[in-house]
Structures are given as structure tokens and as C-alpha cells.
Amino acid sequence: MSDFILNIDTSSEQAPVFRDSVNKTGNWKQRLKIKKLLKHKHKKNQQSKFPEAEKGNKKPIATNDSGSENENENRNNLGFPTKRKLNDSKSTQKYSERDYESDESDNNQKARVSQKHENIDYKTMSTSLFTSIQADDQKTEKVDETDSIETRSDNVNFTSSNNVINSDAGFPDVGILQFFANHLKDKLSISKPTEIQRLVLSNSLSLKSDTKKNYISYSDRDSFIRAETGSGKTLSYLLPIINRLLLATQDCQKNESLGNNSKHSKDSDFPSRNLGTMAIILTPTRELAKQVYETTTKLVNISRSSYSNEETPENSSVTTQNSNIIRSHWIVTGVAIGGDKKQSEKARLRKGVTILACTPGRLLDHLKTTTSFRTFNLKWLVLDEADQLLELGFQDTLNEIIQLLSEKSSLNGELNVKNNFLSSSHIPKNRINILCSATLKGNVKKLAQDSLKNPIFFNSHKLQSNTDSKVVVFTENMDDDTNDNNINSEKTMDTNFDIPDQLMQDFILVPPKLKLVALASMLDFITSQKRDSKIIVFLSCRDSVNFYYDLFSNAYLSGEPSQQSESNNPNSEDQNSDIDSNVGSDDDSSDDPSDDSGDDLDSDEISDDENNKDSKKNDEKNLKSDKVFKESSGSANTNSNTKKKEVESFRVSKFLKNTEVYRLHGSLSQPIRSATISKFTLGNKANDDQPGRAKVLFCTDVASRGLDLPLISHIIQYDAPTDLSGYVHRVGRTARLGQMGKAVLFIMPPETEYLNLLLEKKISIQKINFRNYVNMDLSDSKFLSSVARSSKIGKSVTGSNELEALLKVFSVNHERRASKWMDMATELQLAFEKFVLSSNDATQLAKSGFTSSVRAYATHSPSQKHIFHIKNLHLGHYAKSFGLREAPKSISVGNKIHSTSNNKQLKNSKDFKNNPDGNFVGANKKSKISEMSEFAVGTIYSMVGPRTKKHKKA
Numbered sequence: 001m002s003d004f005i006l007n008i009d010t011s012s013e014q015a016p017v018f019r020d021s022v023n024k025t026g027n028w029k030q031r032l033k034i035k036k037l038l039k040h041k042h043k044k045n046q047q048s049k050f051p052e053a054e055k056g057n058k059k060p061i062a063t064n065d066s067g068s069e070n071e072n073e074n075r076n077n078l079g080f081p082t083k084r085k086l087n088d089s090k091s092t093q094k095y096s097e098r099d100y101e102s103d104e105s106d107n108n109q110k111a112r113v114s115q116k117h118e119n120i121d122y123k124t125m126s127t128s129l130f131t132s133i134q135a136d137d138q139k140t141e142k143v144d145e146t147d148s149i150e151t152r153s154d155n156v157n158f159t160s161s162n163n164v165i166n167s168d169a170g171f172p173d174v175g176i177l178q179f180f181a182n183h184l185k186d187k188l189s190i191s192k193p194t195e196i197q198r199l200v201l202s203n204s205l206s207l208k209s210d211t212k213k214n215y216i217s218y219s220d221r222d223s224f225i226r227a228e229t230g231s232g233k234t235l236s237y238l239l240p241i242i243n244r245l246l247l248a249t250q251d252c253q254k255n256e257s258l259g260n261n262s263k264h265s266k267d268s269d270f271p272s273r274n275l276g277t278m279a280i281i282l283t284p285t286r287e288l289a290k291q292v293y294e295t296t297t298k299l300v301n302i303s304r305s306s307y308s309n310e311e312t313p314e315n316s317s318v319t320t321q322n323s324n325i326i327r328s329h330w331i332v333t334g335v336a337i338g339g340d341k342k343q344s345e346k347a348r349l350r351k352g353v354t355i356l357a358c359t360p361g362r363l364l365d366h367l368k369t370t371t372s373f374r375t376f377n378l379k380w381l382v383l384d385e386a387d388q389l390l391e392l393g394f395q396d397t398l399n400e401i402i403q404l405l406s407e408k409s410s411l412n413g414e415l416n417v418k419n420n421f422l423s424s425s426h427i428p429k430n431r432i433n434i435l436c437s438a439t440l441k442g443n444v445k446k447l448a449q450d451s452l453k454n455p456i457f458f459n460s461h462k463l464q465s466n467t468d469s470k471v472v473v474f475t476e477n478m479d480d481d482t483n484d485n486n487i488n489s490e491k492t493m494d495t496n497f498d499i500p501d502q503l504m505q506d507f508i509l510v511p512p513k514l515k516l517v518a519l520a521s522m523l524d525f526i527t528s529q530k531r532d533s534k535i536i537v538f539l540s541c542r543d544s545v546n547f548y549y550d551l552f553s554n555a556y557l558s559g560e561p562s563q564q565s566e567s568n569n570p571n572s573e574d575q576n577s578d579i580d581s582n583v584g585s586d587d588d589s590s591d592d593p594s595d596d597s598g599d600d601l602d603s604d605e606i607s608d609d610e611n612n613k614d615s616k617k618n619d620e621k622n623l624k625s626d627k628v629f630k631e632s633s634g635s636a637n638t639n640s641n642t643k644k645k646e647v648e649s650f651r652v653s654k655f656l657k658n659t660e661v662y663r664l665h666g667s668l669s670q671p672i673r674s675a676t677i678s679k680f681t682l683g684n685k686a687n688d689d690q691p692g693r694a695k696v697l698f699c700t701d702v703a704s705r706g707l708d709l710p711l712i713s714h715i716i717q718y719d720a721p722t723d724l725s726g727y728v729h730r731v732g733r734t735a736r737l738g739q740m741g742k743a744v745l746f747i748m749p750p751e752t753e754y755l756n757l758l759l760e761k762k763i764s765i766q767k768i769n770f771r772n773y774v775n776m777d778l779s780d781s782k783f784l785s786s787v788a789r790s791s792k793i794g795k796s797v798t799g800s801n802e803l804e805a806l807l808k809v810f811s812v813n814h815e816r817r818a819s820k821w822m823d824m825a826t827e828l829q830l831a832f833e834k835f836v837l838s839s840n841d842a843t844q845l846a847k848s849g850f851t852s853s854v855r856a857y858a859t860h861s862p863s864q865k866h867i868f869h870i871k872n873l874h875l876g877h878y879a880k881s882f883g884l885r886e887a888p889k890s891i892s893v894g895n896k897i898h899s900t901s902n903n904k905q906l907k908n909s910k911d912f913k914n915n916p917d918g919n920f921v922g923a924n925k926k927s928k929i930s931e932m933s934e935f936a937v938g939t940i941y942s943m944v945g946p947r948t949k950k951h952k953k954a
């Protein structure tokens with residue numbers, strides 16, 4: 001059966017070479033001559049339309065092809081080797097050493113930019129996407145020729161690998177108290193554990209009895225938890241903590257009823273929030289901390305009805321004896337994150353928070369400055385997304401945290417606190433450290449070696465030899481490398497990553513020039529096929545997020561009156577839902593730089609004095625950029641008549657029908673971040689009042705880890721992640737807990753080797769099979785079926801590729817029939833370019849997006865540098881993906897803006913000298929981190945704390 005397989009590969013031999021229709025005949029010399037003539041004619045036309053341009057500029061705006069001259073000019077100015085001219089087929093050198101002279105002075109450029117918005121004749125504007133195919137694009141052939149990418153059959157019935165276990169065993173069978181299990185079932189619809197939960201619970205809740213001493217105990221060892229994304233790791237560490245707190249409470253109640261409390265004062269016998277914080281869960285992002293907090297709160301709010309073993313109808317009165325009820329109300333949950341008002345957190349901590357979810361910077365801040373924050377009874381420290389927390393950037397913060405926690409817990413010994421609750425066998429004697437992630441890797445191995453005491457490794461990682469088996473590895477002898485149960489052994493810490501079986505992973509190979517058009521068509525296709533689709537589009541930096549968010553909310557195709565007439569004004573009736581007026585009224589007002597929190601710096605919570613200054617500077621900078629962004633869109637709104645601050649959480653797209661667009665990155669104020677998550681999380685099914693709307697979230701990696709956003713149908717990685725674990729976490733936002741999901745990676749021709757890196761990690765990803773991708777919906781679409789039929793007919797349509805198909809669908813959705821898909825692509829691109837030129841703010845967003853994106857490109861991990869190297873990036877073509885007609889003339893390096901026309905200045909800049917290979921790290925590392933990774937990250941040593949001799953011996 002021949003499937004409808006579409007090739008995006010515009011450069012493979014089979015793929016058509018795209019040219020203007022007039023250039024189709026004759027040999028290349030004749031065609032070139034015609035092309036030059038046309039260009040000249042066009043130039044003349046434009047010059048007469050732009051008399052100012054004639055005076056100062058050699059190049060009229062409307063003829064721009066984002067051509068190689070500008071490309072090379074920029075490249076040269078940035079200190080990179082210039083690319084050879086596209087038509088220079090005789091050149092043997094990949095990049096010519098020749099400097100291409102700029103034909104435009106800086107002043108002329110400025111004049112040209114300013115006239116853009118005033119004098120553009122949009123009607124005659126043109127854009128060119130298909131005049132040339134990059135030589136580099138030839139690399140795409142590699143992918144087609146080699147069979148290196150595993151393919152899958154369309155007809156395979158996928159089994160899910162991260163679902164609940166397929167057996168009758170419930171939570172009580174793995175040690176969970178019956179009433180707690182009832183609560184999980186009744187209130188959270190959780191009745192059976194997942195595989196990782198079964199492993200962790202059955203081990204950490206099992207009691208060993210010491211017959212000699214007549215004593216029972218838990219194994220109480222530090223542990224690693226590794227399992228696929230969406231497999232329920234959060235409950236795997238939260239349930240044992242809460243279950244043990246409940247059991248200890250039960251002990252106290254029993255003692256109380258037996259009158260065994262005479263030894264101590266009554267206050268100290270029954271647990272209360274005065275015990276302070278007993279469990280801390282550290283997460284790399286604020287969103288994740290909030291999510292963990294919300295989950296914990298649901299878990300501890302156990303209702304009386306749970307004490308009945310029978311399933312109780314909601315309204316029935318439960319006849320449970322009071323003595324059976326465990327008084328769990330004393331367990332208080334809390335969250336401490338940057339961006340929230342610190343004073344209210346302080347007040348809550350003073351009263352006592354039993355289980356605290358937090359980000360590292362804010363935790364350190366409280367440990368240092370909130371004297372009433374009691375942690376001397378801390379029994380569990382969980383590092384969720386541990387590998388992320390242990391990577392670069394947070395070493396010092398985590399070191400300090402560990403040290404302060406250790407100091408404070410030793411205080412408990414000095415105080416000699418006697419308490420029946422704390423002496424219960426269910427409460428660990430020493431702090432248990434738990435590390436958790438879908439991608440525990442090398443840095444964690446090192447941690448185990450250096451600091452964790454006799455750790456246990458819970459792993460639902462699939463073994464190569466037997467994909468069904470799940471293993472628990474106990475590490476008894478850390479030094480014995482030959483032991484398979486040793487945490488150091490390769491078998492134990494296999495660095496392959498697991499992806500849920502039911503996740504469909506595809507990639508689309510697309511030249512930079514066509515990237516934007518491909519994204520737009522794909523979004524249009526998905527959102528029109530399924531009204532309730534929820535799509536996350538991952539981008540490399542916040543400026544890109546701002547740009548695409550603005551573009552997809554405000555740009556529209558010309559000649560679409562229904563779209564044009566609709567105003568994207570948050571106050572319009574249609575838009576009322578995108579303002580969450582309650583959000584600004586809560587405590588989250590620290591986007592005000594004068595707030596004392598001082599650490600509203602993305603999610604990398606840094607709180608020492610120096611960092612506070614940096615943070616505030618960053619806040620101001622971010623606020624400024626946010627202001628430009630808001631002004632440019634005209635959508636964010638503060639109503640001076642109300643005291644409540646309104647924040648924009650989403651916009652209704654003018655471009656995509658019935659679609660809401662969202663954005664999320666670390667530089668947004670906390671109220672916007674919170675409102676965005678809560679609105680995006682809401683269901684989008686159609687109801688009587690409102691037709692369903694698809695949702696598209698543009699975000700950075702701030703949303704890639706741990707976030708459990710329900711029912712995400714598609715993940716689009718428009719920019720490749722900077723490291724391989726990033727891939728796993730991004731795609732893991734879909735296909736959670738047994739559900740289906742689709743992920744598409746955009747790959748540019750020079751990046752195809754990345755696919756082999758994925759393959760090395762046993763991540764199988766296939767070149768997009770359009771039918772696979774659109775799933776069953778294809779059969780319902782007459783148009784697509786006909787495309788599929790014609791593709792089977794053969795050679796005449798071998799040029800059909802994904803983009804072609806997408807654009808054809810796009811043209812159907814928009815009730816227009818383009819004669820050629822290239823025309824459609826050109827029209828689409830032109831619409832975006834017009835939008836970008838329509839206002840200074842839109843242009844500014846596009847330029848910032850482009851510049852930051854280029855800088856982000858240089859931040860790929862060292863193992864990927866050869867693939868994602870800036871020298872491979874055709875800047876002029878890449879600019880097209882930001883709706884720009886050419887690459888901007890300046891680029892910021894570190895904290896400075898450098899004019900690229902002044903090559904000398906750029907080359908002499910300290911930042912550039914430090915990074916001659918094009919790695920724009922910049923002088924201020926923190927600012928780079930805030931823009932790029934937006935994570936609180938640290939090194940392996942962060943968890944270790946100061947290494948003492950005692951540790952070494954252990």
C-alpha cells in the first residue's frame with residue numbers, strides 16, 4: 001500500500017527546483033539574464049514609487065529577496081565566514097573568504113526603515129521564497145537516502161507505556177492507608193498506581209521487622225526516581241510522605257486514647273503546623289512549584305467520606321466513628337516562588353507550612369531572612385526535575401540551601417525536642433533526599449557517588465533486552481563498578497531516554513525561508529481539523545515567543561473581511577475572556593521592581609545582594625520590553641477605573657480561525673504567567689454558549705518540564721531544544737498517562753544530523769508522514785484524499801511535500817484556490833511581511849525575535865555545536881521566518897547593541913573576543929540564562945553541599 005508520504009525536502013533530487021514561472025525555459029544563462037532584467041525593471045518601478053529611497057538607497061525596499069548579499073554582509077560584520085554566492089556553483093569552498101561590500105550606509109538604512117511605515121505600497125510589495133535553493137539544503141538528501149531514521153507503520157496499534165498498571169492491585173496493596181486510597185479514588189479519580197508508583201510505594205512503605213529488637217522500620221534511603229514523562233512521578237514521591245505523616249498521626253491518636261501522653265506536655269504530643277516544614281519539594285520553575293503545591297493540597301484535604309470503605313454516594317451521610325478518623329487537618333501545604341509577594345509567604349511560613357513546594361532562589365531567601373521559617377524537623381527533601389536543578393547556574397544556591405538545612409536540623413538535636421509524633425517509627429530519623437526526573441543522567445550519577453548515602457534507584461526505564469521489564473536497582477556497594485546493582489554501572493544509569501510508546505514523533509524538514517509559512521499552515525491545519533486541539537509551540541527565546549504570539553494574534557490575510565473587521569481588543573465582547581481581572585488582585589504583584597522580593601528573575605531564583613541588583617535591572621528591562629510588547633499589540637490593558645490590575649492571558653487569533661493564542665516565558669510578570677496557565681488549562685470543548693476554540697501556546701523551555709497541562713494534542717518544536725533531555729521533556733507535555741499525543745520537530749537542512757543524535761538515544765522519529773500526522777481526519781477530508789490519490793499516481797506530483805499539502809489544506813480552509821502551492825506560500829509570507837512592516841512595534845518585535853533567536857542558536861550544548869552552528873545559518877533566509885525582508889543590521893551581544901555595519905567595533909568587543917566561535921554568551925551570564933534557558937539550574941555539586949571527610953568516608 002502506498003501511503004501518502006510527503007516530503008518537505010525542497011532540495012532533494014526528486015523535489016522540484018522552485019523558480020519564477022517566467023524562468024522556466026532556456027538554459028541557465030538565459031534564465032539568469034531574464035531574471036536580471038526583471039529585477040532591474042522591478043527596481044526601476046520601485047524607485048519611482050519611493051523617491052526618497054532613490055536619493056539615499058541603492059536598494060528599493062520592495063525588491064528585497066533577503067538575498068545573499070545582505071546575508072554575507074551580516075555574516076561578515078559578525079565575524080563569520082561569508083557564504084558563497086548561491087549561483088556560484090564553481091566555487092569549491094563552502095564559504096567564500098571574499099567580503100561582500102555593503103551597498104547601503106547606516107544612515108541610508110535608518111532612512112529606509114523610517115520610510116517603511118509611511119511609504120510602503122503594500123499592493124505592489126512582493127516577496128520571494130523560491131528563487132534559490134541553498135547549497136546546504138542538499139544535506140537533506142542524506143536523510144532520504146540513508147535509512148537511518150526508524151520508520152513506523154501507520155497501522156500499528158500503539159500501546160501506552162505510562163498508564164496505570166494492568167492488574168487488580170490498588171493503592172492499599174502497595175501500602176497506602178485504606179481511607180487515603182478511598183480519597184484518591186473518590187476525589188481525584190485515581191484508583192490504581194502506575195508502574196513507577198507501584199515500585200516506589202511498595203518499597204518505601206514496606207516495613208522491615210527486626211525480631212530481636214521487636215522493632216519495625218522503613219528502609220529510609222535516599223532515592224532516585226526515573227520514569228517516562230507523564231507516568232505519575234509526582235504522586236510517587238508525595239504519596240509516601242503524606243501516608244507516613246498520616247500513620248504517625250494515627251500513632252499519636254492511639255497513644256492519646258490510651259492515655260500514654262503523660263511524659264510530655266500535651267502540646268508536643270499531637271502534631272501541629274508548629275512542627276514547621278517537614279517536606280520541601282524544590283522545582284526549577286515557578287509553574288511547576290505551583291502545580292506540586294496544588295496537587296499536595298488536593299491530597300491532604302481528605303474528607304470524612306473517605307473513611308468509609310464502601311463507595312459513598314455524594315449526599316449520603318457517612319456513619320464513621322470519630323475515633324477512626326485521622327486528624328489530618330494539621331498538615332498545611334504552601335508554595336514559595338519568586339514573583340509572589342514575599343511578605344505573605346513569610347506570614348504563612350511563620351504560622352507553619354508542613355509541605356512546602358518552592359523554587360531554589362526563594363527558598364534560600366527565606367532560609368536566610370525569614371527567622372520564623374522552621375526547618376529543623378525537615379524529613380524529606382525532593383529535587384523534582386533533579387537533572388535540571390543540577391545543571392549549570394545553581395550550584396551556589398543549592399550548596400547554600402543544603403548547608404543551611406543541615407545546620408538547622410542539627411539545632412533540633414540541641415533543642416532536644418521530645419515529641420511522640422516525631423518519635424513515631426513512621427517518621428524518618430534523618431532527612432531523606434529524593435531526586436526525580438524522566439532524564440536522570442550523568443550529573444546525577446556523580447551526585448550519588450559523592451553525597452547520597454546508600455541510595456536506591458527506582459527505574460521504570462525499559463531495558464533493551466526486555467521491553468516489558470521494569471527494574472529496581474538497590475545499591476549496596478557504591479565502589480564496586482562490576483556490580484550491576486551499582487548506581488555507577490552503565491546498565492543501571494543507562495543514559496537512553498524513554499519516550500511514551502503511544503507518542504507519535506515526526507519531524508518536518510524545512511528550509512529557513514519556509515519555516516514561518518510551514519508553521520502557519522500547520523497550525524491552520526490542526527486548529528481547523530480539531531476545534532478542541534491544544535498545541536504547544538516551543539521556541540528558543542522569549543523575544544521569539546513575543547513575536548510569534550503577536551504575529552499569530554494580529555496578522556491576517558488580506559482579503560479576509562471577517563478577520564479584518566474583528567478587533568483584537570481585549571475589551572471587545574469577544575475578548576472579554578482573555579482578561580483575568582482576579583489575577584492581579586492576589587498577592588502576585590511583584591512585577592513591580594520596587595517589590596522587596598528582588599528575585600523575579602525568570603525562574604532562576606537568585607537572591608544575594610548582588611544578584612538582587614541584577615534581578616531588579618532585569619525586571620526593569622523586562623518590564624520595558626513587556627511595555628513595548630503591550631503597546632505594539634495594543635491588547636494588554638490596565639483599566640484605570642478599576643483598582644484591580646488586569647492582565648492579558650490570551651488573545652483570539654485573527655489569523656487562525658476559532659483559535660486562542662497564548663504565550664509563556666520567564667520574563668512575563670507572575671500574574672500573566674499564572675493567568676496564562678490557568679486559562680490554557682481550561683477545557684476548550686464546544687458548549688451551547690460558546691463554540692470550542694483551539695488553543696496555541698507559544699513558549700520557551702520554561703514550560704517544558706514537569707508541567708501537567710491537560711489534553712495537549714500536539715507539541716511543535718519550532719526551534720530544536722538545546723540539549724537532548726530537553727527534547728524528551730518537551731514532547732512529554734503530551735501523551736501523558738496513557739493518552740495519545742503527537743510531536744513535530746522542525747529541522748532545517750543543515751541540522752539533519754540531529755536526528756542521528758536522537759537515534760543514538762533510541763529516540764525514533766520519522767520524517768513526517770502526513771496521513772499519520774493528521775490521523776483519521778484525512779479520510780474525512782475530500783480534499784486531502786484527492787491529494788493523497790494524486791500522490792499515488794506518481795511522478796507528476798513527486799514534488800508534493802508536506803508543505804505543499806499543508807498549504808493546499810490552508811488554501812481550502814481559507815476558501816481560496818491558489819494556482820500553485822508556491823503562490824500560496826508566497827502570499828502567506830507576504831501577508832506576514834506586510835504585518836511586520838505595518839508598525840514600528842511589529843518591526844521591533846520581529847527584529848528582537850530574530851536577534852535573540854540567532855543568539856539562542858549559539859547556546860546549544862557542546863555536543864550539538866557542530867550541528868547547530870551559526871555559520872550554517874543563512875541569516876537572510878532565517879530573517880524570513882520572522883517576517884523580515886532582510887536580516888537586521890545590528891545584533892546585541894551581551895548587554896550591548898553592536899552595529900553589524902561596524903565590523904571592527906563588533907570584533908573588538910569584549911564579548912565577541914571571548915567567544916570568537918560565534919557563541920554569543922555575553923559578558924553577563926545571568927542575563928543570558930534569563931533569556932535563554934529560563935531555568936534555575938545548578939551543577940552536580942549543588943546537592944552535595946560542602947564535602948566533609950565524613951561524607952567521603954561514607
Ligand SMILES: Nc1ncnc2c1ncn2[C@@H]1O[C@H](COP(=O)(O)OP(=O)(O)OP(=O)(O)O)[C@@H](O)[C@H]1O
Nearest residue numbers: 190192193194229230231232233234438706708737
Ligand atoms: N495512578 C494514577 N491514576 C490516574 N492518574 C494519575 C495517576 N498518577 C498520576 N496521575 C495523573 O497523571 C498526570 C501526570 O502525572 P505527573 O505530572 O506526576 O507525571 P510525571 O511523571 O511527573 O511527568 P513529568 O516527567 O512530565 O513531570 C497527572 O495529571 C496526575 O494527576
